[in-house]
Amino acid sequence: MQAFYWESAHGNFGDDLNLWLWDFLLPGFRDIQPEMLLVGVGTVLNEKLLPAGIRKLVIGSGFGYGSAPDLSDASEWDVRAVRGPLTAERLGLDPALALLDPAMMVADMPEFQNLPRNGGTIFVPHWESTVGGIWPLVCEAAGIFYVDPCGEAKSVIRSIAQAELVIAESMHAAILADAFRVPWVAVTTSQAINSFKWRDWAASLDLSYAPRRIPISSRAEAVTKGARFWGMDFAAREAQTDAPDEPMHAETLLKPRHEAAQSTLRSVAKKALAAPSILALRQVRRADAQLSSDTVLAGKKERFRAVLAGVKRDYF
Known part of the structure; x- marks a missing residue:
């Protein structure tokens, strides 16, 4: 599995953390499903940005630029979580999938x-x-x-x-x-x-x-x-x-x-x-x-950990 992220020619820490964050959240992910893309931190849910014909596992990404992708093909898309409620609404997803930006899990490292x-x-x-x-x-x-x-x-x-x-x-x-x-x-x-x-x-x-x-x-x-x-x-x-x-x-x-x-x-x-x-x-x-509420943040992070556990169960 490969972590997909937007790479700025200038560098941008918010995108670049994809290079190592997922090794902490999903240890060993690089060794499974080599043909799949892990779509994590970033505003990358874009029709033109993500390649077609490749299975994509979405964990916390957001929409914000261009046209929204068509997620109807279950053989190509596995959406476990998105960044927030506006992304879920724009993509026609269950509001329960709106959790948080995965970058917030860096604090657990x-x-x-x-x-x-x-x-x-x-x-x-x-x-x-x-x-x-x-x-x-x-x-x-x-x-x-x-x-x-x-x-x-x-x-x-x-x-x-x-x-x-x-x-x-x-x-x-x-x-x-x-x-x-x-x-x-x-x-x-x-x-x-x-x-x-x-x-x-x-x-x-x-x-x-x-x-x-x-x-x-x-x-x-x-x-x-x-x-x-x-x-x-x-x-x-x-x-x-x-x-x-x-x-x-x-x-x-x-x-x-x-x-x-x-x-x-x-x-x-x-x-x-x-x-x-x-x-x-x-x-x-x-x-x-x-500053967000301690209770709200803790609840969202706990739900995000449950998503990661589900990914491990289904793919590892």
């Missing part, structure tokens, strides 16, 4: 147990916001720790588990925060964020999705998103000729003095233009955070 809560407040943007965005600089100015959603999945997850508050544009940042019982606040930087999948997951745990708006951090980010920045509209097509802002690095590079001075001036200018983003992040720190 021994390597993530008993991590100290010393990470302060962190911001995890959507991976698309990292393209052209200057969020590391914005977070530094706002007194918040920046966590790159394109980083190595386990490292990102540890940062979330050890935080005291998670500001999440990335949906899986909120999902993992909730799993580790870390309060979180949803934010968005553009209308491109898929609210359906957010509402789908939130509804699975009796939560709501009402994100706070954070202004875009830079002109380059606005270009990549085809959005507005300081009152100016930018078309996404300009991204081909508009170089993005330089990525932020932890290490300091030695440069000639005149280059260092120019770099300092550019940094000051970028920070000035990003002032609305900095202010908004500071305000979010004082916003009311969310």
